[in-house]
Each structure stands twice: as C-alpha cells, then as structure tokens.
Amino acid sequence: MKISEFGGEAAIINLIREKFGTAEQGDLTLGIGDDAALIRSGDKFVVVTTDLLIENTHFRMDLIDPYQLGWKSIAVNLSDIAAMGGTPTYSFVSIGLPDMEVEIIESIFDGMRDVSDTFGSSLAGGDTVASEAGIVINVTQLGSVEADRVACRDGAKPGDAILVTNTIGDSRAGLELLLKFGLEQARRASESCVVHHLQPEPRIAEARAAVSTGKVHAMMDLSDGLASDLQKLCCASGVGARVMAGAVPVSKDTHIAAARLDLDAVRLAVEGGEDYELLLTCSTKSAVAVARAISTTGSSARVIGEIVEGDGVVLAMQNGSEESIGGSWEHF
DSSP: OOHHHHHHHHHHHHHHHHHHHOSSSSSSEETSSSEEEEEEEEEEEEEEEEEEEEEETOOOOSSOOOEEEEEEEHHHHHHHHHHHOOOEEEEEEEEEOOSSOOHHHHHHHHHHHHHHHHHTEEEEEEEEEEEESOOOEEEEEEEEGGGGGOSSSSOOOOTTEEEEESOOOOHHHHHHHHHHHHHHHHHHHOOHHHHHHHOOOHHHHHHHHHTTTTTTEEEEOSSSSSSHHHHHHHHHTTOOEEEEEGSSOOOHHHHHHHHHHHHHHHHHHHHHHOOEEEEEEEEEHHHHHHHHHTTTOOOOOEEEEEEEESSSSEEEOTTTTEOOOOOOOOOO
C-alpha cells in the first residue's frame, strides 16, 4: 500500500506515534503531535522543532532568490517556536548542495543570518553535504518557554472564540501568482503577496503577547492553511469548530490577486498555506483582552468563529448555508 492510499502524511505521523509512543519519558514532556516538542529544563522548557525544505517540492529556484530561501528556511522553524509561546534560541542547519556558485550559498546564509538576528536566534551548528538532487535544507530550531506560558494544540474548549492574527491567504495568492506568471510578473502583480510567500515573518512577539495574558487555551501556527490546521487543533482538543466566512480576514492585496487569478479570495484564505500567522482559542470573554495584547506588537487579531462540541469543522457562508471547510496542503 502506498502512502497516498494509506492516508497521507497524517497517517504516517500516527504510525510513527504508535511505534514510539507519546507518553512522558524523563524530561520529555511533549513529543509527537504538536508544533514542537517540549523538554523540561528547570522551571522552563526547551522547545525543539525541525523542518525540511527540498528543491522542486517546497521551492523552485526560478521562483525564489537565494536570500529569501535562506530567510524562509529559518523563519518557518521560528514560527513553530512562536506557536508554542516560546522565544527562539539556537538553530542547527544541515544543507545538501549541488556543485554550484559560492555566491548563491553565501546569499542563502545571509538570509539565514538576517532572519535569525531579527528574531533573536543564533546559528549554532549543522552539516554540509553534496547533493545530486538539488538543494536540501533541514533546520532544527531550539527555543525556550516558561512553564506557565506554554501553548499547545489540545486545550481548545467548546464555547471558545477562534482568533487569527493579521490577514490570511496572502501567501497562497503569492504562490498562485508565481506559478502562473513567474517571479518578475508576479511581483508586478502583487509585490506584497509574493513577499508574504517568499519571505514570511514568524509571529514571535505576537505569540508572547498572547500567552502573557494567561488566557490562551490553544494555539498553533498556520503553516498548512486554516482548513487543515484548524482541523488538527480540533482533533487534538477533541472538539469541532464553526468558522464564519465573512469574518475571515483577507487583505486588499489578496482580493486584487484573486481577481487577477479568477479565484475566490476567501477560499484562498481558508485553503491556502504558509501564512505563518497564529491560530488560537480563548474564552469569548477573553477575546478582546487577547486581541488587545497582540495589538501592542503592531499586529492585529480577529475572531473568526467558535469552538463547538463534536468533531466537525464547518464554514458558515454569508448566505446562511454551511459547508465543509475543505482541505489544504497534502504531501502525498
């Protein structure tokens, strides 16, 4: 049976979990199944995450410049640290490279350095190997979080408000523009959407502000898209969700890009991935306080729906009908 027939990435993760277990072992407090693992260290936790980027699977060199590739490879890992409520500390980079121009490699690491400096992380080590299959980048990112500020996926409760930061769908709109028009024409069509896709900003400060309120019940980052990630959060928490289509925050740039692409802007926002915004829940009465805390960072947060009993995730349309929220990125 092939992976695609077996159930895709989620089924493989469950298979791994069954073989290795998820129970606490020594200082390991949280293992497989969240945005990152947690290892106890005194009154704090070490946060550990890893991500793999493969040329022609996750990126194409004709659609991203080397600097942005370096930035993005670290940024997507920093986003996982944010999802747990933590602050970044150190990264370890393993990179597979063809025999290519040294200037390209230098630019990749310039991007890695700048995003690390911007968000308070340091490159602490890694590995370099030859690759005949294009560029392969694996980053293991460490962070730190206080025990009373940890945010996980499994704490959502019926009646909770669902919030997202800023706008979503910009990255997917940027990707669709890149695939249809190529890098230069896509930039002319919407520089903002293209930058959102190629050079995302992890929401470290926003996450720290949110968890500092003590009111966040569950949180994760939007890497695979609202449709997919909200279902993961609900599955971990044993709940369902109802999202209001009219409340999904979509930027003017994404509306313009969607019109250029002849696509629905709300669907881009709901089903698109790689926004790296925050998805979080809290009690309805705490939503204003959490949103206000996030606003101190210069970002915004908006209620888009509510957590409900059951296990379904639906999108409530503005005409009063409800439909499945759909799916997002699937590797297999």
